[in-house]
Amino acid sequence: MTQEELDALMNGDMDLDEEIEPAVTMESIEEITDDDEEEDDDSNDAPMEFDPETYRVSATHSWPPPPPTDDNKMVHQLDDVTKESEQKASEIFDLIEDISNDLGDGEKQLKALNLILKSNIELFETLRLKFPHVSVFETQLEKNKDGLVKTGKVMDILQNGGDTIMNVMDIMQYQDIHRQKIERVINVMRALSTYMNHLFSGKIDDAKRVGSATHLPGDTSTEDIVNSEDIEALLASFGQK
Secondary structure, three states, rough: OOOHHHHHHHOOOOHHHHOOOOOOHHHHHHHHHHHHHHHHHHHHHHHOOOOOOOOOOOOOOOOOOOOOOOOHHHHHHHHHHHHHHHHHHHHHHHHHHHHHHHHHHOOOOHHHHHHHHHHHHHHHHHHHHOOOOOHHHHHHHHHHHHHHHHHHHHHHHHHHHHHHHHHHHHHHHHHHHHHHHHHHHHHHHHHHHHHHHOEEEEEEEEOOOOOOOOOOOOOOOOOOOOHHHHHHHHHHHHHHH
């Protein structure tokens, strides 16, 4: 029954016995209510726009506001980013420090090896001069000289690696700057949230507020809506006449 039919009935323009087919009964109301519940159940089975499983963030697609799950709470996500990035950065610094220590130990070992090679070179040069006819002294002298050159190259590699490690540590310092920038964004967002909460706050508790009207003059989408309470009140008025 539409609002126009109810108005005509109340004004006496419509005969209750002739015009209304079938008569409105509580059984018919219950059937309508059951049908509406079944339709609602069917509609609930369909994928919802706010379903977290189907919602995807996209800069090129116009989505409705995301559901307020932990995966979509902005400050919650940023807090996780700062916490995890700081933790991972600390682990990286520990690994870099271990590598730097290993390179330093390698340089110490090479320096000790260079001293041994230099001592051998001095010894074999003396032996070669005293025993020029013994070829083994000449051979060992050349081998130790070649070893000294190779250890020098390895020393250069280790020193270059140490310099690279220092550059990496300098670059990693920017991670802390990025974390501070994210924290500043978080603080601004929280300040805005607090401001908006104070701006829209009221003196009346929400639980004590009167519910909004279903239809207001000028509304188009709710013009023919008549709820079950209106129908029951109408039937009750008929019984009193």
